Amino acid sequence: MPQDTIREDVLFSSVRELGTRLRQRKISPIALTEAYLERLQKLGPRLNAVVTVTRELALKEARAADDEIRAGKIRGPLHGVPYGVKDLAATRGIPTTWGAEPYRKQVFDFDATIVRKLRDAGAILVAKLAMVELAGCFGYSNADASFSGPCRNPWNTEYWAGGSSSGPGAAVAAGLVPFAIGSETSGSIITPAAYSGVSGLRPTYGRVSRHGAMALSWTLDKLGPMCRTAEDCGLVLAAIAGRDRLDPTSVARPFTFPEEKKGKFRIGIIKNATQGIQPQVRENFEQSLKVLAKFADISEAVAFPSMPFGPVVGTIVNAEGASAFRDLIERGGMQELRNTQLRHAGYTASTVLAVDYLQAMRVRTKMKRTLDELYTKFDALVAPSRGTVAYPIDQDFSRAYAQFRGGPPIIPAGNIAGQPAVSVPNGFGPNNLPTGIQFTGRAWSESRLLAIAHAYQQATDWHTRRPKLRAE
Amino acid sequence: MNLRRNRRQFLKGAAAATLLAAPLPAPIQAGESRAQQENAAPTPAEALTALARARFGRHMTEEQLKSVQRGITQSLSSADTIKRTRLENSDEPDFVFFADGP
Numbered sequence: 001m002p003q004d005t006i007r008e009d010v011l012f013s014s015v016r017e018l019g020t021r022l023r024q025r026k027i028s029p030i031a032l033t034e035a036y037l038e039r040l041q042k043l044g045p046r047l048n049a050v051v052t053v054t055r056e057l058a059l060k061e062a063r064a065a066d067d068e069i070r071a072g073k074i075r076g077p078l079h080g081v082p083y084g085v086k087d088l089a090a091t092r093g094i095p096t097t098w099g100a101e102p103y104r105k106q107v108f109d110f111d112a113t114i115v116r117k118l119r120d121a122g123a124i125l126v127a128k129l130a131m132v133e134l135a136g137c138f139g140y141s142n143a144d145a146s147f148s149g150p151c152r153n154p155w156n157t158e159y160w161a162g163g164s165s166s167g168p169g170a171a172v173a174a175g176l177v178p179f180a181i182g183s184e185t186s187g188s189i190i191t192p193a194a195y196s197g198v199s200g201l202r203p204t205y206g207r208v209s210r211h212g213a214m215a216l217s218w219t220l221d222k223l224g225p226m227c228r229t230a231e232d233c234g235l236v237l238a239a240i241a242g243r244d245r246l247d248p249t250s251v252a253r254p255f256t257f258p259e260e261k262k263g264k265f266r267i268g269i270i271k272n273a274t275q276g277i278q279p280q281v282r283e284n285f286e287q288s289l290k291v292l293a294k295f296a297d298i299s300e301a302v303a304f305p306s307m308p309f310g311p312v313v314g315t316i317v318n319a320e321g322a323s324a325f326r327d328l329i330e331r332g333g334m335q336e337l338r339n340t341q342l343r344h345a346g347y348t349a350s351t352v353l354a355v356d357y358l359q360a361m362r363v364r365t366k367m368k369r370t371l372d373e374l375y376t377k378f379d380a381l382v383a384p385s386r387g388t389v390a391y392p393i394d395q396d397f398s399r400a401y402a403q404f405r406g407g408p409p410i411i412p413a414g415n416i417a418g419q420p421a422v423s424v425p426n427g428f429g430p431n432n433l434p435t436g437i438q439f440t441g442r443a444w445s446e447s448r449l450l451a452i453a454h455a456y457q458q459a460t461d462w463h464t465r466r467p468k469l470r471a472e
Numbered sequence: 473m474n475l476r477r478n479r480r481q482f483l484k485g486a487a488a489a490t491l492l493a494a495p496l497p498a499p500i501q502a503g504e505s506r507a508q509q510e511n512a513a514p515t516p517a518e519a520l521t522a523l524a525r526a527r528f529g530r531h532m533t534e535e536q537l538k539s540v541q542r543g544i545t546q547s548l549s550s551a552d553t554i555k556r557t558r559l560e561n562s563d564e565p566d567f568v569f570f571a572d573g574p
Binding site for chain 1: 520521523524527528530531532536537539540543544547550551553554555556557559563564565566567
């Protein structure tokens with residue numbers, strides 16, 4: 001097998017392309033892994049994107065993949081492909097810090113199911129990636145919310161990569177890994193995907209086992225892929241989806257990718273989706289709609305239900321999070337966190353009344369029903385992933401872009417209902433920062449959403465753009 | 473919090489911590505006795521802030537306690553917003569309990 005020097009171009013290839021080259025033995029898993037390890041070491045610190053480079057494990061897994069591929073034993077499209085995981089998934093013998101100082105030395109003696117599944121698929125773990133401490137739990141005020149420092153956006157390092165899956169977003173965008181695993185409770189995959197200019201999939205709640213992942217909100221937490229393309233998200237999801245007896249919320253529901261063609265896509269544009277958002281985000285969204293109109297039936301101005309999605313998701317996260325982190329809160333450990341707001345927000349969350357939590361969960365049932373009814377008519381509803389480009393590193397979120405707070409609460413709504421969403425890049429806005437479009441759909445409709453996002457990417461090239469980054 | 477504390481002690485403690493939105497009792501109005509004043513109910517935000525102080529006060533600075541009170545006010549406002557969604561008695565929360573048998 002040729003042990004070629006891996007060019008930078010190769011490191012920005014999609015998972016699909018890398019898999020093909022690996023199976024054709026044009027590159028070896030060892031050379032590929034070494035190249036990513038080098039890039040992680042060089043550029044990871046500049047972006048604050050990496051917590052631990054898992055060199056020893058990675059090389060061991062790469063050698064195993066190399067042996068198997070040489071022997072013609074191919075495990076699937078991820079075989080020999082390196083990846084990074086948000087540092088909230090347990091990895092045996094390697095620190096799992098949850099991005100937070102109080103857990104900096106935490107080491108588990110088992111692997112999260114998602115890590116095990118990816119290993120079984122032949123993927124190679126090269127890094128534990130940075131995240132907002134405790135996945136942002138009760139709300140954080142600015143990008144400086146991780147013991148590893150604010151994760152910088154590869155497109156403009158004065159800006160944030162998004163959160164709470166900051167490292168996965170930045171690392172994929174910067175070509176430090178070809179794909180990564182992030183998590184979303186409410187917005188933590190879609191936001192960094194949009195801000196960092198990568199493709200991110202928030203799967204349906206229950207699609208992917210969360211065993212071994214940090215719990216923030218048991219009824220909201222999801223794990224999902226962040227990749228260069230929507231197609232790659234499908235390949236990764238196929239490897240990680242499925243029932244796991246260690247996570248009782250996981251479901252044995254078939255996920256087939258790519259889906260069988262089912263006729264023209266039916267896409268709805270959410271009414272007022274561009275009201276009160278940054279002008280360049282709006283322009284890029286409007287351009288995207290023109291592209292979608294070439295291969296889909298478009299319905300305009302689809303009214304989004306007016307329900308208190310934000311308050312419901314906030315109440316649920318506060319109540320469940322205060323319970324999940326009760327030990328830390330009660331022993332005063334929140335004071336060790338980096339973000340000043342997070343240091344005390346857990347005390348506020350601890351006062352949520354049980355009756356208010358239950359009321360939120362009852363309203364949630366109604367919301368789920370209402371949203372499902374709306375989504376029955378469409379394969380996807382679309383909107384800008386975020387109303388603005390990424391926030392500056394040095395400013396509180398409340399101060400930056402204060403004039404752009406518009407758009408319906410699509411992210412909290414989708415998370416409350418457990419629905420999937422895909423965000424893909426659709427252009428650039430101020431300060432050379434990426435923007436994204438999100439495709440949201442009914443529960444278990446990932447194949448359809450990914451097919452639409454893939455069709456969009458076939459017609460555009462935003463996902464192929466690369467940031468200019470140099471190691472200092 | 474010691475639940476046996478009576479209401480007067482509770483309010484006194486909360487006020488002493490300068491935590492409450494209106495931490496000190498308003499001046500006694502004409503015709504209002506001190507007892508009446510002390511029996512005035514704290515607002516829910518005041519009461520919950522006092523609870524937060526009692527449970528976590530030792531971990532927080534005064535400044536943080538003020539932020540906690542603002543957060544509590546906000547979260548109570550969220551709860552009020554949620555309450556405005558009409559629910560029937562039969563509307564169950566979005567989780568189901570199963571009694572798993574042997």
